[in-house]
Amino acid sequence: WVSFSNGYMPIQQYVIVHRNNRSIRCPEDLAGKTVHIREGTSYEERLNLLKNKGIDLEINLHDDLPTEELIRQVAEGKIEVTIADSNIALLNQRYYPQAVLACPISEQEFLGWAVNRNARNLLYRINCFFKTIKENGKFNEIYNKYYANIDTFDYVDLRAYHRRLKTRLPNYKEIIMEAADYHGFDWRLIAAQMYQESHFNPDAQSHSGAKGLMQLTSPTASSLGVENILNPEQNINAGVQHLKSLYDYFGKAKGLNRLFIALAAYNVGQGHILDAQNIAREMNLDPNKWSSLSITLPLLTYHKYYKKATYGYCRGTQPIEYINKIMIYYDILKRQGIEFKTYAKPNKEKKVDKKIRIAQQMD
CATH class of the missing domain: 1.10.530.10 (Lysozyme)
Structure with missing residues (x-):
């Protein structure tokens, strides 16, 4: 069991397809598709929720491929669909511009750090850490290093x-x-x-x-x-x-x-x-x-x-x-x-x- 820190970055789960793929505009369009994801991620849970809502999709789990590699395979046309958090997807779009975000399949969530549920002092210190770096500008400095302008390139x-x-x-x-x-x-x-x-x-x-x-x-x-x-x-x-x-x-x-x-x-x-x-x-x-x-x-x-x-x-x-x-x-x-x-x-x-x-x- 774990506890999560206060959220520090908003994200959404997105369907990732090749830019020439115009067949997926909403989650319902995943019907009949095979979606490749890494095993053990929250994407699997979300896709199963869609299946329970009646969307007939197939989930192909990979235990040895990171999400970034699956995005690359989408860009190269080796697989049709994968799922990625918006921050990961946008970051990788600079490396693989053929892979695009088609549609969200989740509401907005926030990234946080996970700690042992009994480590209350550590959790408190983590929350204080994020509060401090947001106030002194260090968070924005780090954020800009990795994410600034990532969506301004076509x-x-x-x-x-x-x-x-x-x-x-x-x-x-x-x-x-x-x-x-x-x-x-x-x-x-x-x-x-x-x-x-x-x-x-x-x-x-x-x-x-x-x-x-x-x-x-x-x-x-x-x-x-x-x-x-x-x-x-x-x-x-x-x-x-x-x-x-x-x-x-x-x-x-x-x-x-x-x-x-x-x-x-x-x-x-x-x-x-x-x-x-x-x-x-x-x-x-x-x-x-x-x-x-x-x-x-x-x-x-x-x-x-x-x-x-x-x-x-x-x-x-x-x-x-x-x-x-x-x-x-x-x-x-x-x-x-x-x-x-x-x-x-x-x-x-x-x-x-x-x-x-x-x-x-x-x-």
């Missing part, structure tokens, strides 16, 4: 990304890995940022005049010694160097906070980040926490705030979306297990700061 976006990982990314793999290794970054982070910037298009140009794979402005490129801004090697090396300089500049922030603040500065400029940090101080928020700047950056779109800011108006929601998308692209790269046989080693005369191995901070 099928075309995700399919294009998966395709370009195979067709475009290999053209720049050695350059990315050498530059990332020299500056201490995870190469997959740089690749994810590059895709957000240019979709791996070396000739990309923004409306503001930023150019190339890493979308460098002419002043930034010149300051970094770039002779040909559209040259992939020069553009990538300069882009990573620029990110590293921002990472160094915001050294008071720690861990992922430092990385996210550097990425945000890359996106909207160092000055706007400084303005957002000043607002954070005025609001008694920690200016070196990304969760604080996620609150204050959007304020710079309002005249009340940007009229007093040193660097003026800022599209403050843009860097938040920028980072969320980069982290999703990064996560997909990790999940796909894309590894390159060639790993360029840094020049022995150059020092690599081992303290900023972003892979260790992000995993």
Whole structure:
């Protein structure tokens, strides 16, 4: 027997089918279907309730396959239907965009932690833990790391990304890995940022005049010694160097906070980040926490705030979306297990700061 903590995340159980499957719109449409689920899950109980209501479906139990694997099999057309909690389904949709949520089969429920029914002190401490991290913003920080923006990508976006990982990314793999290794970054982070910037298009140009794979402005490129801004090697090396300089500049922030603040500065400029940090101080928020700047950056779109800011108006929601998308692209790269046989080693005369191995901070 167990007791459950207070709920911390709302979920629903959903029917998962291939995106081309238009035959299931509601639970009643499961009649005549074989539904594959992992044995011992709450999905089995829910499906049996549907059977008791007269829906003639067949349940195929798997004792050795996790829900994520069954979602993959749906995406690949190996099975027709599975069931998954909404958070699991949405998270896996970035890896398997062909698998979609067809319809809910349960009311909204809440995830909680299960403990021994006699462990009352432990249960109390768990509830206090969740209360604390929700109040101090840590819960949102963790939630955003894994779930932010997961439903903002449509099928075309995700399919294009998966395709370009195979067709475009290999053209720049050695350059990315050498530059990332020299500056201490995870190469997959740089690749994810590059895709957000240019979709791996070396000739990309923004409306503001930023150019190339890493979308460098002419002043930034010149300051970094770039002779040909559209040259992939020069553009990538300069882009990573620029990110590293921002990472160094915001050294008071720690861990992922430092990385996210550097990425945000890359996106909207160092000055706007400084303005957002000043607002954070005025609001008694920690200016070196990304969760604080996620609150204050959007304020710079309002005249009340940007009229007093040193660097003026800022599209403050843009860097938040920028980072969320980069982290999703990064996560997909990790999940796909894309590894390159060639790993360029840094020049022995150059020092690599081992303290900023972003892979260790992000995993």
